[in-house]
Every structure is written in C-alpha cells, then in structure tokens.
Amino acid sequence: MLSSNIIHVPLAVYHTFVLEEKYGFNRTTPATFITDILKSWVLTAVIGGIIFSVVLWFFYRTGSLAWVYCWGAVTSFQIFFMFVSPVVIMPLFNKFVPLKDSELKTAIESYAKSQNFKIKGVFTMDGSRRSSKSNAFFTGFGKFRRIVLFDTLIQKHTIEELVSILAHEIGHYKKKHIFKHLIISIFSSGVMFFILSFFINNRELFSAFQMEKTSVYASLLLFGLLYTPFEMAISIFSNMFSRKNEFEADEYAVSTCGKPEAMIMALKKLSVDNLSNLTPHPFKVFLSYSHPPVLERINKIMEREIS
Numbered sequence: 172m173l174s175s176n177i178i179h180v181p182l183a184v185y186h187t188f189v190l191e192e193k194y195g196f197n198r199t200t201p202a203t204f205i206t207d208i209l210k211s212w213v214l215t216a217v218i219g220g221i222i223f224s225v226v227l228w229f230f231y232r233t234g235s236l237a238w239v240y241c242w243g244a245v246t247s248f249q250i251f252f253m254f255v256s257p258v259v260i261m262p263l264f265n266k267f268v269p270l271k272d273s274e275l276k277t278a279i280e281s282y283a284k285s286q287n288f289k290i291k292g293v294f295t296m297d298g299s300r301r302s303s304k305s306n307a308f309f310t311g312f313g314k315f316r317r318i319v320l321f322d323t324l325i326q327k328h329t330i331e332e333l334v335s336i337l338a339h340e341i342g343h344y345k346k347k348h349i350f351k352h353l354i355i356s357i358f359s360s361g362v363m364f365f366i367l368s369f370f371i372n373n374r375e376l377f378s379a380f381q382m383e384k385t386s387v388y389a390s391l392l393l394f395g396l397l398y399t400p401f402e403m404a405i406s407i408f409s410n411m412f413s414r415k416n417e418f419e420a421d422e423y424a425v426s427t428c429g430k431p432e433a434m435i436m437a438l439k440k441l442s443v444d445n446l447s448n449l450t451p452h453p454f455k456v457f458l459s460y461s462h463p464p465v466l467e468r469i470n471k472i473m474e475r476e477i478s
C-alpha cells in the first residue's frame with residue numbers, strides 16, 4: 172500500500188499544483204500538501220493496520236464462518252468511525268468553527284425549527300485552505316451529527332440560498348438517505364466477505380497467479396485484484412441510488428423553504444464556482460456521477476413549479 176501511495180504522489184502533485192492551479196482553484200501550499208499526505212499515511216497505517224490484522228486473525232483462527240466474523244467486525248468499525256470521525260479525524264485536516272451569531276444563523280435556526288429538526292451544530296469549515304471550490308455536507312449520527320458549510324460557500328451565497336442548501340442537506344437526513352446508504356454498504360461488504368471466503372487459500376487462484384504456496388494474506392491481495400471490476404459494478408448502482416436521493420433532497424428543500432428561485436440560483440452559482448460540466452455525456456453520468464447534472468436538477472425544480 173505504501174509503494175502504491177508513493178507512486179500516486181506525483182499524480183497528486185500534478186492534479187493540485189498544475190491542473191487545479193491552471194483553473195484558479197488551488198489554494199494548497201506545499202506545506203499543507205505534504206502534511207496532508209503524511210497525516211493520511213499515518214491514519215491508514217494505524218486504522219487500516221488494526222482492521223487488516225483483525226481480518227487476518229479471523230481467517231487464520233476461525234473456521235468456515237470467518238467471513239461472518241470479519242463482516243461483523245468491519246461493520247462495527249465502520250459505524251464507530253461514522254460517529255467519531257467528524258469529531259476526531261476530520262479536525263485533523265480542517266478547522267471547524269461553530270457558526271457565529273448572525274443573520275445567517277438566525278435564518279438557519281428558524282428554518283430548522285419550522286421543520287422540527289433539532290440542529291446539533293452548524294459549522295463552518297476552512298475549505299479555502301486548499302481550494303476555492305465550495306460545498307456543504309451533513310456528517311455524523313445522533314449526538315455528533317453536524318452540518319458543515321465551507322467558508323467559500325458562505326462568501327458567495329445569499330442567506331436565502333444558504334438556507335436552501337442547508338434545507339437540501341436536512342432533506343437527506345429527513346428522507347433517511349444517510350441511513351439507507353449505510354445499510355447498502357453493510358450489505359455489500361457482507362457479500363464481499365462471503366465471496367472472499369471462497370478465495371482464501373484457493374489452490375486454483377494461486378496457480379493462476381503462478382504462486383506455489385498459499386497463504387491468507389496473499390489470498391487477500393489476489394482477491395483485491397479480482398474484486399475491482401465487481402466493485403465498479405456496485406458503485407454504478409450506488410451512484411444511481413445517490414442521484415435519485417439528490418432529486419429527493421432538492422424536492423424537500425424547495426417544498427419546505429418555498430423558495431425555488433433561491434435553490435436554482437444556489438445550484439447555478441455552485442456550478443459556476445466549481446466549473447461543473449453542464450452537459451456531461453449520459454454514459455459518463457451513468458458510470459460515475461453521484462449527483463445528477465445541474466441542468467436536470469434545475470429542470471426538475473422548474474417542472475415542479477409548473478405542475
């Protein structure tokens with residue numbers, strides 16, 4: 172993993188300091204770039220190391236049900252990190268500051284109140300440290316749930332637009348999209364461990380790779396190679412599901428805010444600021460877009476207004 176990460180460093184340098192720079196997005200300094208890489212390597216080694224050891228241990232020590240134990244263990248880790256990462260891991264990379272008392276905060280609170288939504292925290296994040304692109308997202312569960320607005324987003328949008336964006340994020344929560352995504356991902360990791368169990372120490376698999384001795388850790392590596400196309404198929408389905416959810420969250424935002432123009436303007440500004448492709452090829456959308464193209468989203472909102 173380390174060697175593959177090292178190979179990717181020059182590509183990441185090119186992406187940040189050549190491509191993003193060329194279109195005026197880059198704000199990352201070389202120092203931030205280097206510390207980001209080092210931090211993520213340490214995190215991968217520690218967290219990945221623990222998970223990997225647990226998986227290896229189950230496959231060495233338990234019998235035919237090892238895949239079930241692995242599934243259980245990985246799912247527990249996953250849920251644990253969904254709770255703690257907004258509080259423990261994400262602050263390693265960005266500063267999260269609770270939104271200060273302002274006209275914006277009052278507007279957000281009064282909207283949330285009107286929807287019976289208990290806000291646990293609205294934070295601004297210093298996205299501008301790395302890029303001029305803007306975004307907003309919902310993260311965490313239960314007590315730790317928070318809505319995060321990039322500082323770049325706040326600079327460029329009016330209060331009505333920001334409330335619409337926030338309403339869209341709350342829509343994801345109210346329509347249980349986050350929960351459904353978790354269920355789907357737990358289910359697909361179960362399928363993955365089940366298939367993996369057929370490949371552990373599988374003689375034919377090892378001979379296909381011209382290896383004489385079988386071992387659990389080599390099985391995991393070889394399975395990783397085989398699993399890639401399968402993973403791609405899964406991601407197509409999860410993107411389809413995600414695009415459907417985006418329309419639902421837009422619908423929720425427009426129907427609860429009653430300000431379709433603000434939502435449309437917010438989407439337009441986001442596309443301009445992030446230089447989004449307005450007319451991506453439908454096949455590209457099918458393969459890899461987690462969000463519908465912005466024109467489709469705007470059309471849906473306008474259709475709703477007409478009908």
Ligand SMILES: [Zn+2]
Pocket residue numbers: 339340343417420
């Ligand atoms: Zn969304």
